[in-house]
Amino acid sequence: MNIGSIPLANNLFVAPMAGVTDRPFRQLCKSLGAGYAVSEMVTSRRDLWNTLKTSRRANHEGEIGPIAVQIAGTDAPMMAEAAAYNIDRGAQIIDINMGCPAKKVCNKWAGSALMQDETLALQIIEAVVAACAPRNVPVTLKMRTGWCQSHKNAVTLAQAAQSAGVQMVTVHGRTREQGYGGQAEYDTIAAVKAALQIPVVANGDIDTPEKARDVLAQTGADAIMVGRAAQGSPWIFREIAHFLATGTHLAPPLVAEVRRLLLDHLQDHYDLYGEYSGVRTARKHIGWYVKALPGGEAFRARMNLLEDSELQVSAVKDYFDELGSRMDRVTVNRMNKLTDQQEESGAALA
Numbered sequence: 001m002n003i004g005s006i007p008l009a010n011n012l013f014v015a016p017m018a019g020v021t022d023r024p025f026r027q028l029c030k031s032l033g034a035g036y037a038v039s040e041m042v043t044s045r046r047d048l049w050n051t052l053k054t055s056r057r058a059n060h061e062g063e064i065g066p067i068a069v070q071i072a073g074t075d076a077p078m079m080a081e082a083a084a085y086n087i088d089r090g091a092q093i094i095d096i097n098m099g100c101p102a103k104k105v106c107n108k109w110a111g112s113a114l115m116q117d118e119t120l121a122l123q124i125i126e127a128v129v130a131a132c133a134p135r136n137v138p139v140t141l142k143m144r145t146g147w148c149q150s151h152k153n154a155v156t157l158a159q160a161a162q163s164a165g166v167q168m169v170t171v172h173g174r175t176r177e178q179g180y181g182g183q184a185e186y187d188t189i190a191a192v193k194a195a196l197q198i199p200v201v202a203n204g205d206i207d208t209p210e211k212a213r214d215v216l217a218q219t220g221a222d223a224i225m226v227g228r229a230a231q232g233s234p235w236i237f238r239e240i241a242h243f244l245a246t247g248t249h250l251a252p253p254l255v256a257e258v259r260r261l262l263l264d265h266l267q268d269h270y271d272l273y274g275e276y277s278g279v280r281t282a283r284k285h286i287g288w289y290v291k292a293l294p295g296g297e298a299f300r301a302r303m304n305l306l307e308d309s310e311l312q313v314s315a316v317k318d319y320f321d322e323l324g325s326r327m328d329r330v331t332v333n334r335m336n337k338l339t340d341q342q343e344e345s346g347a348a349l350a
Contacts, residue, residue, distance in 0.1 A: 001222055003199070004136075004137075004138030009036070010033070011223035012223070013034065013038070013225040014030075014226065015038070015226060016038040016040055016142070019284075022039075022056065022057070022269075023039075025285075027062075028264075028268075029230060029237060030064050032238050032261075033235070033238030033241045035223075038069075039068060041057075041071065042054060042072070042082065042086060045073065046082075049085060057069075058086060059089075065092060066092045068093040068140070069091040069095065071083060071086065071096060075124075079127055080131035084131050087132070094132050094140070095139075096124065096125060096142070096166075098114045112143065112144045112147065115146055115153060115154075118156065133165065139166050140166060140167060141161045141168075141169050142172070143170070144175055145171060148175050154171055154192050155195050167198055167199075169198065171188065183205065186202060186204075186215055190219040193221055199222040200219075200223075202216070202219045202225070206229065213243065231288040232289045234261070256320075259316075262316060266286075266309075266312070269282050270282070275309055278309060279307060286303055290319065294323065295319075302315070
């Protein structure tokens with residue numbers, strides 16, 4: 001599929017997540033099968049553009065295209081200016097955030113709070129499209145089903161966005177009121193898809209290959225967007241791609257591959273954030289990788305006390321080396337047991 005004139009590798013997308021989808025994480029997901037990844041949201045406030053946080057989010061050095069940047073704010077001219085600012089720094093697609101449910105965002109009437117004011121939301125959309133069109137940069141929109149259960153206006157807003165020139169709409173199947181609780185629903189996404197001619201992306205609770213297949217079928221969406229399920233399991237994209245293509249499951253990654261992926265991820269992470277911030281912000285990623293693994297919680301507790309990148313890397317290596325050794329021993333024991341059973345069976349037959 002395309003976003004405007006920009007072709008995508010496939011229809012499996014990484015959701016923008018504050019504090020998660022930085023450049024190293026986006027690069028990792030793309031290398032493991034994601035066709036598209038959107039940046040963490042960048043503020044439209046000019047006075048914050050020179051802060052370390054924003055400068056990192058606007059840094060796309062070496063990033064695999066297409067480069068998509070999400071912007072957030074409540075003032076139409078400021079949002080237009082933010083779009084131009086990010087295009088100057090490499091953005092090839094601009095995404096407007098009307099989906100973030102965080103209180104600190106919604107309290108400023110940004111993110112999903114904009115869905116309560118359709119007039120302002122449309123003004124922002126029109127201003128951003130006007131700023132991007134002369135530079136042939138497509139604009140996309142991410143939103144929720146509505147502000148609350150009694151006010152689901154995703155279809156109305158999506159239609160207005162399409163008329164204003166937006167070239168793709170992503171809908172998270174929850175209201176802002178739900179946050180990330182409860183279950184995502186897909187009927188509203190299906191209604192948005194039925195009402196539009198531009199591509200529609202389904203988002204929310206897509207955490208297995210089967211769920212990806214079912215959501216695509218139920219909504220008719222052109223693509224799916226995966227968020228939390230990719231945290232610590234970035235290979236979920238290749239697993240989904242394999243399942244959609246073949247109907248069979250791809251084997252999970254071996255311990256040695258997970259070790260390599262995590263260590264490469266850590267190096268890219270340190271390169272972007274530096275020693276002090278890099279070690280601290282890497283902790284959550286390491287925790288996600290090991291959460292479901294044997295001894296993972298205990299290792300995470302020990303690792304969170306480390307304040308040096310070399311010690312952090314060394315601890316990760318030791319953990320996965322031991323895990324790999326344990327897994328190898330389990331495999332050998334199983335093979336030995338199987339051999340013994342076969343020999344006993346052969347002896348009995350003799």
